[in-house]
Amino acid sequence: MGKHTVITISRQYGSGGRAIGQKLAEQLGIPFYDNELITLAAKASGFGEDLFKNAEQSGAGSLLYSMSVYGTMGGFFDLPVSDKVFLAQSEVIRNVAQEGPCVIVGRCADYVLKGKVDAINVFIHSDMEHRVKRVIEEYGRPAEKAQEAIAKTDKRRATYYNYYSGMKFGQAVNYHLSIHSDAIGIDATVELIKNFYLAKAAKENA
Numbered sequence: 001m002g003k004h005t006v007i008t009i010s011r012q013y014g015s016g017g018r019a020i021g022q023k024l025a026e027q028l029g030i031p032f033y034d035n036e037l038i039t040l041a042a043k044a045s046g047f048g049e050d051l052f053k054n055a056e057q058s059g060a061g062s063l064l065y066s067m068s069v070y071g072t073m074g075g076f077f078d079l080p081v082s083d084k085v086f087l088a089q090s091e092v093i094r095n096v097a098q099e100g101p102c103v104i105v106g107r108c109a110d111y112v113l114k115g116k117v118d119a120i121n122v123f124i125h126s127d128m129e130h131r132v133k134r135v136i137e138e139y140g141r142p143a144e145k146a147q148e149a150i151a152k153t154d155k156r157r158a159t160y161y162n163y164y165s166g167m168k169f170g171q172a173v174n175y176h177l178s179i180h181s182d183a184i185g186i187d188a189t190v191e192l193i194k195n196f197y198l199a200k201a202a203k204e205n206a
Contacts, residue, residue, distance in 0.1 A: 003204070004101045006119045007197060008109040010161070010169070013153035014131030014139070014146075016181045016189075017124035018105055023190045025103040028197065033096055034105040086164055106157075110174070111165035120200065122193055123175040130182035 007024065011017025018034055025032035090112040096102060097109075097117045104113075110121035128147065135146045158169035172178040177196060181189045 003118060005197065005200060006097045006101060006109075006113060006117050007103045007193065008113065008119055008121045009103065009105045009124060010110060010122070010175070011106070011124040012126065012131065012170070013150050013157065014135040015124045015126040016134060016186050020124055020181065020186055020189050020193070021103045021105045023186070024193055027190065027194055028101070028103075030100070031096070031102040032105075033093075033102060108161055108164050111161075111167065120177070120193075120197055121175045123170055123172070123178045124181050124189070125170065125178065126180055126182040 007021075009017050009021045011020075021034065022032055086108075089107055093104060093107060093109050093112045094116055097104070097113050097119075110119065113119050128150070131150055132146045135141045135150060136143050141149050161167070161169040167174050170178075177193060179189050179192065184192070
């Protein structure tokens with residue numbers, strides 16, 4: 001397999017990041033990975049899928065484990081379950097990224113792939129008004145609990161990301177693109193990322 005680029009998408013809850021990733025993958029004709037990673041990681045590790053479903057929304061363990069040191073799960077079965085899950089999931093992320101271009105949503109993929117493959121790392125955010133509207137209308141959250149759900153989910157994602165990556169969730173310097181999705185709309189956001197991806201590919205092939 002020749003050189004290729006993987007797109008990772010980190011996102012605030014309710015910003016439309018998953019929908020953006022799906023549409024982007026469809027338009028580029030490349031694989032999309034979000035919940036699909038859960039099934040792959042569960043099969044590879046023997047852990048139940050529920051552990052992977054809850055991983056990104058849960059608090060992290062007690063220590064910061066560097067992927068550059070531990071690499072894979074092999075030989076580290078004395079680790080807390082949360083760290084075993086992270087390592088198993090990370091191994092699957094690296095494997096699918098090595099297969100060819102793809103879009104990967106969440107799960108610290110930008111950090112996991114750092115130095116492993118060429119990647120475009122994107123952060124999707126939006127204002128609270130649009131996020132609440134999306135969480136109610138598209139995610140089916142009760143209106144009276146929407147803002148609370150957003151705050152809690154964002155906090156859990158940030159805690160998970162900050163713990164495992166050692167970087168700050170949402171900080172622009174950690175990404176190639178940081179986009180306010182509702183400032184230009186979902187479709188325009190997809191187009192913006194796609195154009196960046198194609199421009200980068202054109203530069204590398206020039």
